[in-house]
Amino acid sequence: MNLRAKFAARAIALLSCTWTALRGPAQDAEPARTADLQRQQQQVFRAALRRVAPCVVRIETIGGAQPVRAVGEGDERVAAGFRQADGPTTGVIWSADGLIVSSSFNFIRDPAIITVALGDGRRFVGKLVARDQAARLALVKVEAADLPVPQWLPTPELRPGQWALAAGFGHGSDEPAVSVGVVSALGRMSGLAVQTDAKISPANYGGPLFDIEGRVIGVCVPMGPGEDEIAGVEWYDSGIGFAVPHEHLARRVPRLMQGRDLRRGLLGVMLDLRDPVQGGGEDERPGPVAGVTIVEITPGPAAAGGLQPGDILTHIDGLPTPRPLDFRRAMAQRFAGDAIEAMYHRAGETRTAKLTLSSADEIRALAPTSQPAP
């Protein structure tokens, strides 16, 4: 056990014995002084940061163009007011042989050069392996061995209210700068993200969200209303931040390792979204089965599979989809190019269709062309 780990363990021991004192065997035990708790708490924050810091890397990117934010459709893309800044960004070591998880936000510019600096001062050239459009992740590879890997907190152990700290190099500090908060909610953003009130911003996108023992909960990413890759940045410092937890990383990183960007898998359907809580109970919905009703079909996978407006989607790969939210959660785990089985209801009959999901771009390309720009 190295010194830092020892320090961390001691700080945690201090805190837990104070907790014991606080809770005490007897109901009327003297509570610990707030003063001591607060001092010990501070030691624990320091220790958690020290434990995680060796696994947090500083990423510098050089070159590339400013992002163009998609506003309107097709070619009518307009650069919004947002400019990607020039500062360093952050990543978390995924494997000892040089895989680094970060956020796709940090590579919006398609930089010509990526360098990755470790906590010990070593610096490598990084190669962007692939991006995950839905979870806003990116995978970077450096040619290195024996990198320190973090201890991950198993996602099922997460509980709202537990401490959650974020760290990142975005402000140009020599050591990762920290923000302290709690886990606010689980399974947000179609189930992809953990929500936290730690201050998540470009200062720590790609950096770790970690617990008080220095175990990494997930990787901080921008998420918010809208689909484009900078959506959610406007929520910085709002108390609403997101990280993709380990259970999703564990599923998505192996796919990213294949070197192809992951894009949302779409069916090419418009669903009946009039009532956001529809289908919540058996009785409150007039439809014959619990499912989401297709109101419109555009050229794409669903059309190719023979689905029609009026069909009610009841399952995606066996997962029930009684509400639009359930449908979105099921689809968030699937990507363009994936083959899925959709179960649907039509005229009292249950049918299934095997469909290959498309990306938004593919569906857009198939759509009847709107009036071309003059």
Next chain:
Amino acid sequence: MAAILAALLMAAQRASTDHERAAGPFADAIRAAQQRVVKLYGGGIGMEQGYGSGVIVSADGGIVTTISVLLESPSLRVVLWDGRKLEARVTARDEARQLAEIQVDARDLPYFEPGRSDHLQPGDWLIFAANVFKVAEGDEPVTAMVGVLSGRATLEARRRAQDFVYEGPVLLADVIVATPGSAGGALLDADGRLVGVVGKAVISKRTNTWVNYALPVEEVAAFLRREATPALNRVAGAEPSASGIASERTVEVAWGLRLFDVGGVVRPAFVERVRVDSAAARAGLWPGDLIVSMNGQALATCGDVRAALAKLKAGQRATLVVKRREELVTLEMAPEAGPQ
């Protein structure tokens, strides 16, 4: 160890009342801050607010705040913790640090002795006190918030369309201080010591977001001692002096290389030219190489490389790491042709 701790805790508990025990040190720090942070009012101009904050730094009415349009008001008013309203006059300005000292006629005020902030580590508690959004009226105490020290960095920011002049060290606060009225407010440690004064709200060039920062108290103390900052010269001179550029380039000339330095915010240290038969050439540097580190120290910009070269003592070898296409190449710069 648990037994010792428990004994200490018991002793501490006996010495304090239930009331104090429940409130803890934040309460003491907040009380100290609220008596020493003042509300400022004056005329606002355009988007600039007509209110702000200041920190009392002497018993006879010396107050530190940030430079703002407030200081230009014909009537600059200070409201103390007890609701006293006093006229203030500006006694000193530091353009480089964007700090000002103002003076009110008063005696025996509680004040902060500017000390140090270097004991703080990331994750340590911070207490922030200021006239945030001027929610505190009359004799109401200023707003207090609790957060932690996020880290330390040098500021690289802009305010509206202009570069922000202060580019020195800052404390990054994990508490929202980039808010109207907060500039000139105090950051304290958990023991109630002043560790920083909140600067003007600016947008970081590195993140494109508002930065929650404060000038470390050491900078405030230096200002009160009327010490110049290196940044001051840059500001006063407006344009960098020709001699400054010449001396920067001299380092490159001595080693026989020229960096591709086109200015801008990020200036990666690409080698533009290598002089034949120079130290750089003998080391094996090629045009197009990106210098990433020297003697183990990461170098991000042309300025970093020049500074590192300038620091080399005569005869000292330098191990350079450069990025050449997709490889990192290690090169040794031989000393004999180095600068004498």
